[in-house]
Amino acid sequence: MVKKQVIWMFVILCIVSFASAQVLQTFGTFKQNSCIDLIQVCSNCTYNNITSVNYPNSTIAEANLTMAKDGTVYRRTYCNTSIIGVYTVYGVGDLDGIITTWGYDFKITKYGIGEENTDSALPLMLFMLFIIIGLFIGGFYGKFNPHEIVNLCLRRGCIVAAIMISMYTTTLLMNVMAYANMDLLGNEMIFLMTYIGWAGYIASVYLVIQSLFDILNLRKKMRKDRDERIDY
Secondary structure, three states, X not given: OHHHXXXXXXXXXXXXXXXXXXXXXXXXXXXXXXXXXXXXXXXXXXXXXXXXXXXXXXXXXXXXXXXXEEOOEEEEEEOOOOOOEEEEEEEEEEEOOEEEEEEEEXXXXXXXXXXXXXXXXXXXXXXXXXXXXXXXXXXXXXXXXXXXXXXXXXXXXXXXXXHHHHHHHHHHHHHHHHHOOOOOOOHHHHHHHHHHHHHXXXXXXXXXXXXXXXHHHHHHHHHHHHHHHHHO
């Protein structure tokens, strides 16, 4: 019984080691139909070349590509990225005079958005939505402090914070749609969202500047009321 357990443990370790050996490093996420600089770094090589670049369906896109040497970096520009998915790159070099194979993969999405841009985005957006609603309600209708200046700062601050969070939430939503390769994000939508973003920044700057003037006016009014009470 013990011998069988040892054998099974050995088999599992071999399988795990083999699976780990097959995992390629990820080069990054790039936009569809864009050109990518495929690189390999080696300080003790006289050459590095790409043996093949494979499409997401494992068919060979291009093979036997020569890489240009620039110091310790070997580089090759690759532009055949019309298909969405994960590409694999395999190459060979002479590390320390020994023929050595290497490889990595890269991902192509419609807008160059990777999974790292969308991790936990949906729960975060829902949480931010509640914050935005609360801040806008507090900014427009809240009474935080009987002191006018403090109340003004808090109200305007809530509105500015709500605008900033809204813009960040919109960016998250755009990244989620882009990572899902949704066609809702056409060039027109991106153009529109860019202008909405600028409008949000301008509105925030305006509110801050206007708040400074309002604070000065409130201080003058408070001094005037105080002087009138003293005279009275």
